[in-house]
Amino acid sequence: MQDSKTSLGLRKLIPEEKAKMLSVGVFLFLSYSTAPVVLGVPPIKIQPEQVHLSYPGVYGSMMVTWTTFDEADSMVEYGLLGGKLFEMMAKGSSTIFVDGGSEKRKLFIHRVTLSALRPGFTYVYHCGSGAGWSDIFYFTALNESSDWSPRFALFGDMGNENPQSLARLQKETQVGMYDVILHIGDFAYDMDEDNARIGDEFMRQVESIAAYVPYMTCPGNHENSYNFSNYRYRFSMPGDTEGLWYSWNVGPAHLISFSTEVYFYTDYGLDLIVKQYEWLKKDLEESNKPENRKSRPWIITMGHRPMYCSNNDHDDCTKFESLVRKGLENLFYLNGVDLELWAHEHTYERLWPVYGFMVYNGSREEPYVNPKAPVHIITGSAGCREKHDGFIPDPRDWSAFRNSDYGYTRMQVFNSTHLYLEQVSDDQNGKVIDSMWLVKEQHGVVAWV
Known part of the structure; x- marks a missing residue:
C-alpha cells in the first residue's frame, strides 16, 4: 500500500x-x-x-x-x-x-x-x-492572529421541525464558506421535549455543520426548562459559566455572548442579573484597554432577545421599557460596542445606528460610515415550528430594513476598519436580500463624539 x-x-x-x-x-x-x-x-x-x-x-x-x-x-x-x-x-x-x-x-x-x-x-x-x-x-484550526478576516454564519431560532435554512447551511459549511457559526439562542424547539429526545434529534441534525467549524452559542428562552440544563450540559463554551456568558477573540474582533434570559427567568436566581452585569462590565473594561482595543478593535455582542424591534407580537423589544434595553444599553454604549447581534424575533431586521431610541447615523449619505451609536442586527428566521413573526405596518425611525423570509446572516470582519454583513433568503433560493458595510476609523466611546 x-x-x-x-x-x-x-x-x-x-x-x-x-x-x-x-x-x-x-x-x-x-x-x-x-x-x-x-x-x-x-x-x-x-x-x-x-x-x-x-x-x-x-x-x-x-x-x-x-x-x-x-x-x-x-x-x-x-x-x-x-x-x-x-x-x-x-x-x-x-x-x-x-x-x-x-x-x-x-x-x-x-x-x-x-x-x-x-x-x-x-x-x-x-x-x-x-x-x-x-x-x-x-x-x-482557527488563525488566532488579529490580522485575518474571519467569516461567520449567524442565526437564531432554528428548530428540529421546519429548520428550513439547515440544508443550505450544511452545504456552505462543508465547502468551507465559514470559519465560525454563531447560534444566537433557541435550539430544537425544544431540547427538553420528549424527555430530551428532541434535543438529541436536533444535535444529530446540526452535526453536519457543527462537527466542521466551531459552533458558538448563547441561551434563548426555549432553553429555560430545568434551569437551562439541556443547554448548559450539551454545549461547551469558553469560561466557567456553562456557556451562559463568555467572551473570546477571533481575528480583529472581541466577541461577547451573554444571556438575556436572566431578566425573565428570575426564579433561577435574581443574583444572575448582577453577576452577569458585573462580568460584562469587567470584560468590557478589559477589552477597552488601549493595547487590547488596538489589537481587537471590534467589539461584537450576541444575546437572544433584542433591545429594539418593530414586530407586532408584544415581545420585550416592542416596549419602550424593554428589560434588556434598560439593563444593558448604557453599558454597551459607554464601552463602545460596535455591533449587537440578536435573534428571538422570527424575522430579519437591520437598524440604523441607535441609542436611546435616537438615530445616530454617520451621515445622510453614508449612515454606517463612522456611526455615532451601535448597530443592531436581528436574525431569528432560520426556521422553526412557530413559523414567522409579523411586523407593525409602519417601521420605526430606527428601522432601516426588515424582511420575514426564512434565512440567515453572513458576516466577515475584514480588518480593523471594515466589517461586512449580508442577509440570505432561503425562501428565494439563497438570494442576498440585504447587505451593508460597517466602516469605523475609530473604535470605543470616542467614536460616538
Missing part, C-alpha cells in the same frame, strides 16, 4: 473538494489496508453521536463534544489532512447529564480538548473509544 499522503494528494485540495475527497480517501484507506475490515452492527448505546466543535478560547485549541447513552472512554484521534490518518490522540472526560423529564434519561456528554494545533491547518478526526467511533470529520 502506498503512503496515504502520496496516494491521496489531499494537501492540494481546494475547500470545495475536501468533503468529496475525504470520503474517497477513507474508502481507499479501508480498501487497500492489509488488515481486514469487519463491518458490523454498531454498539448503539456507546456509539458516539451529536458531534460538535467549539473554540475554548485558548490559543491553538479546539474542543470536541459528543454524546453516548452509556459510559465509554473519551478519545479523539486526529491528524493533519494529507498526513497519516489519526497519528495523534487526545483524551478527555465525560459528564453524566440526567434530564429533568419524567424518565430521568441519562446521557453521557464527552469533552476532549485538542491542543497545540497549527493555526490555519486542516485536521481530520473522529471521536469515541475502542468500543465505538464516530464518522470521520475535519476542521481548520
Whole structure:
C-alpha cells in the first residue's frame, strides 16, 4: 500500500473538494489496508453521536463534544489532512447529564480538548473509544492572529421541525464558506421535549455543520426548562459559566455572548442579573484597554432577545421599557460596542445606528460610515415550528430594513476598519436580500463624539 499522503494528494485540495475527497480517501484507506475490515452492527448505546466543535478560547485549541447513552472512554484521534490518518490522540472526560423529564434519561456528554494545533491547518478526526467511533470529520484550526478576516454564519431560532435554512447551511459549511457559526439562542424547539429526545434529534441534525467549524452559542428562552440544563450540559463554551456568558477573540474582533434570559427567568436566581452585569462590565473594561482595543478593535455582542424591534407580537423589544434595553444599553454604549447581534424575533431586521431610541447615523449619505451609536442586527428566521413573526405596518425611525423570509446572516470582519454583513433568503433560493458595510476609523466611546 502506498503512503496515504502520496496516494491521496489531499494537501492540494481546494475547500470545495475536501468533503468529496475525504470520503474517497477513507474508502481507499479501508480498501487497500492489509488488515481486514469487519463491518458490523454498531454498539448503539456507546456509539458516539451529536458531534460538535467549539473554540475554548485558548490559543491553538479546539474542543470536541459528543454524546453516548452509556459510559465509554473519551478519545479523539486526529491528524493533519494529507498526513497519516489519526497519528495523534487526545483524551478527555465525560459528564453524566440526567434530564429533568419524567424518565430521568441519562446521557453521557464527552469533552476532549485538542491542543497545540497549527493555526490555519486542516485536521481530520473522529471521536469515541475502542468500543465505538464516530464518522470521520475535519476542521481548520482557527488563525488566532488579529490580522485575518474571519467569516461567520449567524442565526437564531432554528428548530428540529421546519429548520428550513439547515440544508443550505450544511452545504456552505462543508465547502468551507465559514470559519465560525454563531447560534444566537433557541435550539430544537425544544431540547427538553420528549424527555430530551428532541434535543438529541436536533444535535444529530446540526452535526453536519457543527462537527466542521466551531459552533458558538448563547441561551434563548426555549432553553429555560430545568434551569437551562439541556443547554448548559450539551454545549461547551469558553469560561466557567456553562456557556451562559463568555467572551473570546477571533481575528480583529472581541466577541461577547451573554444571556438575556436572566431578566425573565428570575426564579433561577435574581443574583444572575448582577453577576452577569458585573462580568460584562469587567470584560468590557478589559477589552477597552488601549493595547487590547488596538489589537481587537471590534467589539461584537450576541444575546437572544433584542433591545429594539418593530414586530407586532408584544415581545420585550416592542416596549419602550424593554428589560434588556434598560439593563444593558448604557453599558454597551459607554464601552463602545460596535455591533449587537440578536435573534428571538422570527424575522430579519437591520437598524440604523441607535441609542436611546435616537438615530445616530454617520451621515445622510453614508449612515454606517463612522456611526455615532451601535448597530443592531436581528436574525431569528432560520426556521422553526412557530413559523414567522409579523411586523407593525409602519417601521420605526430606527428601522432601516426588515424582511420575514426564512434565512440567515453572513458576516466577515475584514480588518480593523471594515466589517461586512449580508442577509440570505432561503425562501428565494439563497438570494442576498440585504447587505451593508460597517466602516469605523475609530473604535470605543470616542467614536460616538
